[in-house]
Structures are given as structure tokens and as C-alpha cells.
Amino acid sequence: MIIPTETVYGLAANAFDPDAVSKIFFTKGRPANNPLIVHIASIDRLSQVAATPLPSSIERQIDSVSDLWPGPLTVVLPRSAKIPDIVTAGQSTVAIRVPSHPVALKLLARCDFPIAAPSANRSNYVSPTRAAHCEHAFEGGIEMIIDGGECEIGVESTIVSLEENGPRLLRPGGVTAEQLARRFSMSLDQFTRSCDEKHALLEAPGMMPAHYSPRTPIQIYSESSSHLYPPSRIGRILFRPVRTADSIRYAKVETLSSDGNLSDVAKNLFAAIRRMDDAGLDLILIDECEREGVGRAIMDRLDRATSSYPCIGNTQAIGE
Numbered sequence: 001m002i003i004p005t006e007t008v009y010g011l012a013a014n015a016f017d018p019d020a021v022s023k024i025f026f027t028k029g030r031p032a033n034n035p036l037i038v039h040i041a042s043i044d045r046l047s048q049v050a051a052t053p054l055p056s057s058i059e060r061q062i063d064s065v066s067d068l069w070p071g072p073l074t075v076v077l078p079r080s081a082k083i084p085d086i087v088t089a090g091q092s093t094v095a096i097r098v099p100s101h102p103v104a105l106k107l108l109a110r111c112d113f114p115i116a117a118p119s120a121n122r123s124n125y126v127s128p129t130r131a132a133h134c135e136h137a138f139e140g141g142i143e144m145i146i147d148g149g150e151c152e153i154g155v156e157s158t159i160v161s162l163e164e165n166g167p168r169l170l171r172p173g174g175v176t177a178e179q180l181a182r183r184f185s186m187s188l189d190q191f192t193r194s195c196d197e198k199h200a201l202l203e204a205p206g207m208m209p210a211h212y213s214p215r216t217p218i219q220i221y222s223e224s225s226s227h228l229y230p231p232s233r234i235g236r237i238l239f240r241p242v243r244t245a246d247s248i249r250y251a252k253v254e255t256l257s258s259d260g261n262l263s264d265v266a267k268n269l270f271a272a273i274r275r276m277d278d279a280g281l282d283l284i285l286i287d288e289c290e291r292e293g294v295g296r297a298i299m300d301r302l303d304r305a306t307s308s309y310p311c312i313g314n315t316q317a318i319g320e
């Protein structure tokens with residue numbers, strides 16, 4: 001079953017049932033070493049999924065961020081023995097969040113088990129932020145999709161590992177690093193430095209460099225793009241309306257926000273990339289933004305989406 005959340009749609013299963021969870025891995029084509037996030041109805045149910053008792057330093061970190069739930073924040077904690085190995089890919093920790101989408105919350109409140117749910121896309125493709133994105137996502141189809149409308153946030157949750165010697169940022173997302181650093185009484189620098197690339201790669205295998213990739217090559221737009229590309233079908237994703245002075249005649253243009261507001265950009269980002277990807281283009285050129293606030297999550301996803309096409313955009317690739 002596919003459920004809406006405020007970040008992206010999720011492919012859901014009873015987290016206590018290893019057979020149900022194995023279907024998630026099979027359906028997504030997800031490697032077995034990439035653990036899932038489990039969703040609970042409220043922080044009161046933490047003991048269903050996390051170890052008890054937790055070390056007091058970790059309890060204190062949970063208290064500092066608990067006002068952000070329900071919301072787009074995932075914490076990685078020592079796991080409860082009730083969580084099957086398949087959910088955590090055998091790791092001693094489990095990723096947990098309380099989503100804020102009213103439909104997800106209602107469903108979770110009615111279930112007496114937590115729900116494991118990765119984003120409802122084939123592994124490595126762009127995450128779904130509309131129910132329609134999920135319809136043809138999987139071969140053989142899905143029995144039920146609950147349509148909860150457009151996802152409000154549009155990028156996945158922020159993942160923070162809460163550890164005895166302090167929190168570590170594993171994935172930037174809907175809750176900003178600035179918000180979290182403040183709650184942990186850390187400087188932003190100190191907190192974001194905890195996003196050690198190597199660690200994040202090892203521990204959150206879903207953070208592989210090439211991820212979120214459309215089939216169509218996608219590149220960050222730069223002033224010089226217009227000089228680089230010979231006539232071809234190019235799509236352009238703008239973060240705000242601008243009159244472009246460049247000489248490319250775009251086959252398709254999408255504008256993500258009427259005023260450059262990054263929350264709107266995040267909300268519309270994946271849907272626009274998907275529409276571009278379905279438009280038979282040769283190339284997508286997309287804006288970039290400052291890596292602050294939700295811009296950090298936006299640029300993280302774009303770094304990954306564009307990393308699959310490293311050659312396009314340098315002069316070599318266009319037929320010198």
C-alpha cells in the first residue's frame with residue numbers, strides 16, 4: 001500500500017512483519033543493505049521501536065527536538081529487539097519518524113504496529129510527491145494508493161543520528177539544519193560538519209552519490225550553458241520567474257515559485273523534474289540556490305540527480 005506523508009509518498013508495510021517488509025525491498029528493487037524508516041503515530045510509541053531505556057544523553061537529545069514532531073524529522077536510535085533485522089538491514093540502530101500528514105497520522109493511530117515506508121519510487125528514481133506519480137511506478141502495480149494530495153514539504157525528512165557523544169546529520173531534509181543546530185545548542189558549522197560524507201555513506205546507504213536521477217540528463221544551469229549546447233530539445237526549470245536573456249529556445253519551461261520562495265521550490269521540485277523527464281527532452285537545465293535553510297536539502301538532491309551525468313555540460317561532451 002502507498003501512503004501520503006508531508007514529505008513524499010511512502011511504500012508502506014507493517015514494520016513488525018518481515019514478510020511484508022521483504023515485499024517493499026522486492027517491489028522497489030532496493031538493495032537489502034539499505035535500511036528503512038519506521039513511522040509511528042506519536043513519540044509516546046517510541047518504545048515500540050527504539051531500545052529501552054535509552055542512555056540519558058540520547059534522551060536529552062530527543063527532548064531537544066521532540067517539538068518538531070509530527071514533522072519531517074527522522075532520528076536514528078538504538079533499536080528495539082521487536083524490530084526485525086530486515087527493516088534495519090541488520091544494523092543495531094533504527095530510523096524513526098512521526099509524519100505530520102493527517103492521513104498518515106490517522107492510519108498510524110489505528111494500527112497497533114509501526115509502519116516501515118521508504119519513498120514510493122523504484123530505487124534511485126525521483127521520489128513521488130503526488131499520488132499520480134505512484135500509479136505506474138512499479139511493475140505489476142500496487143493494490144492500493146491513498147491519495148492525500150500534494151506533499152506539503154516535497155523533499156524527504158531530515159535524518160539525524162542521536163548518539164551518546166552527540167547528534168550527527170545524515171541527510172538534510174524538510175527540517176532545516178539551522179533549526180536543529182539551535183535545538184542542540186550547537187553552531188551551524190559544528191552541526192553540519194557532523195554530516196561526515198563517509199559516515200553518511202556507510203550508515204545511510206540511500207545517500208549514494210547517484211540518486212534521485214531522472215532518465216533525462218540534468219545539469220545545473222549556468223550563464224555559459226547557452227553557449228555550450230547545440231540545437232536540441234532542452235527543458236529549463238526556474239526557481240523564480242525570470243526573463244531569460246540566453247539564446248537557447250527551450251522546449252519546456254517550469255517555474256517552481258512565483259517569488260523564489262525555497263519552500264515552494266522544494267514542494268514542486270520532484271514533480272517538475274518528473275514532468276520534464278516525461279517530455280522527451282535531451283537535457284534539463286535547472287537553477288541552483290544557496291545551501292541554507294531548505295536550500296541545503298534542495299541542493300543535496302540536485303547534487304545527486306546531476307551526478308549521474310558528469311560529462312554533459314563540459315565542452316568535451318558537446319562534440320569538440
Ligand code: TXA
Nearest residue numbers: 007010035093094095118119156157203204205206207
Ligand atoms: O521523508 C521521508 O523520510 C520518506 C517518507 C516516506 O517518510 N521516506 C524516505 O525513505 O525518504 P527512504 O527509504 O527513501 O530513505 C531512508 C533513508 C535511506 O537513506 C536509509 O539509508 C536511511 O534512511 N536509513 C534508514 N535506517 C537507517 C539507520 N538505521 N541508520 C542510518 N540511516 C538509515
Ligand code: MG
Nearest residue numbers: 118119127206
Ligand atoms: Mg528514497
